[in-house]
Amino acid sequence: MTSAFIEPTFAAWRSKARELLKQGIPPDQVHWGDASEGHGLLREEPASYTISVPVEIKVPPNFLSLAASVCAHTDDRRHAILYRLLYRLTLGGERHLLRIPSDPDTRQCQAWAKAIGRDIHKMHAFVRFRLIGQDDTTGREQFVAWFEPEHRIVRLATPFFEKRFAGMDWSILTPDECAHWDGKKLTFTPGLDRSQAPSADAHDDLWRTYYRSIFNPARLKVQAMQSEMPQKYWKNLPEAQIIRDLISGSQERVQEMLETPERPVKPVPDNAYIRSLHQRPQ
Known part of the structure; x- marks a missing residue:
């Protein structure tokens, strides 16, 4: 049995899954865990696998976007089921698996992805920035917002704010992770407590x-x-x-x-342009 304790990010899962896949380790031989919860890496038991792994493993393009969403979910089973889906798509030879919605692994991952999509939509709709000051050097206004998403969606949701509010400096604080934009780049820091968020303003x-x-x-x-x-x-x-x-x-x-009485309808302005709009083409 191989233990894989990783940080709860898509990048961490992808790196570990790629390593396991190159070794040909089957899903039922991997125990996934969250390294952010204080678990250390358990000793991996040596094992030999007879499966032949190709030099280049091709992954369907639509799997990567699905995996990014699934990894943002909070269900403890996500990493294991996602790796099993990946294994079946590649070494298992089931290339068309994502086109079979009735498959349990496909159905579960797509359901998680839909939940992430809804959570991202709520974050885009309900984040409220508060003005906290102005940078004396650049003159850019600085804003902070507090939001409590259901899942770890900060990295998926914040590119929307980067494009829409590019002209101001802002931070979005959440319990899991915080995002910061300074007009040039987007950075991320560990999550914070609600007490560290700003209070009401004008x-x-x-x-x-x-x-x-x-x-x-x-x-x-x-x-x-x-x-x-x-x-x-x-x-x-x-x-x-x-x-x-x-x-x-x-x-x-x-x-x-x-x-309330209806307001009288104002007459249409009488000018050449308006009259031309009402004339039918000959």
Whole structure:
């Protein structure tokens, strides 16, 4: 039995899986563990494997993106099942395995990947940056956000923020890992405690004002809203403080909207350009 204790990252799993695969070690002979939990590497029992390993092992391109998502999941079985899937795709000769959704390993890994995709979507939607200062040298504003994802998705989710907020310095703090952008490169540091995140600032009022302005009581569907914005995220969203008040007052606002007289329709401006738009082509 071979013990593989690795850091909980895709890069660590890929490196170890490549090493095991080159040795032809079958999945049932590998015990996977998390090195970040304080486990040391156990002594590996010497073993000989008669399987013939090709010099170059070809991995299907779509497997790598799947593996990156699966490794971000928190299920303890992910590394073992993912290596078994890899082994079957390569040394096992099942090249089309990813096209068989009914296969247990394929189905499980794809389910994990979907969960990661949902978690990344929530992070993109619910991260709220807070202004903490300005760099005296560069003049760039500096922002910090706190977020609590379900899985270890920081490295998968932060390229979105790198592109969208390239003009400011920011840090996203999470319990597992933190991401930092300084305008040139994206770096990562170990996770932090919630107490180390910044408190509310003036931008929170802007978020609440914006949310209040787009809230439409006539189209309110509480269950659908809670499905898209689960209550577990509310504690870190500044606009969440007014959601219950908006919901409780929605009926009165709808009635007020119904009783408000319609505004008169403004006449269409009479100019040559507008008239040309209404003329049918000959």
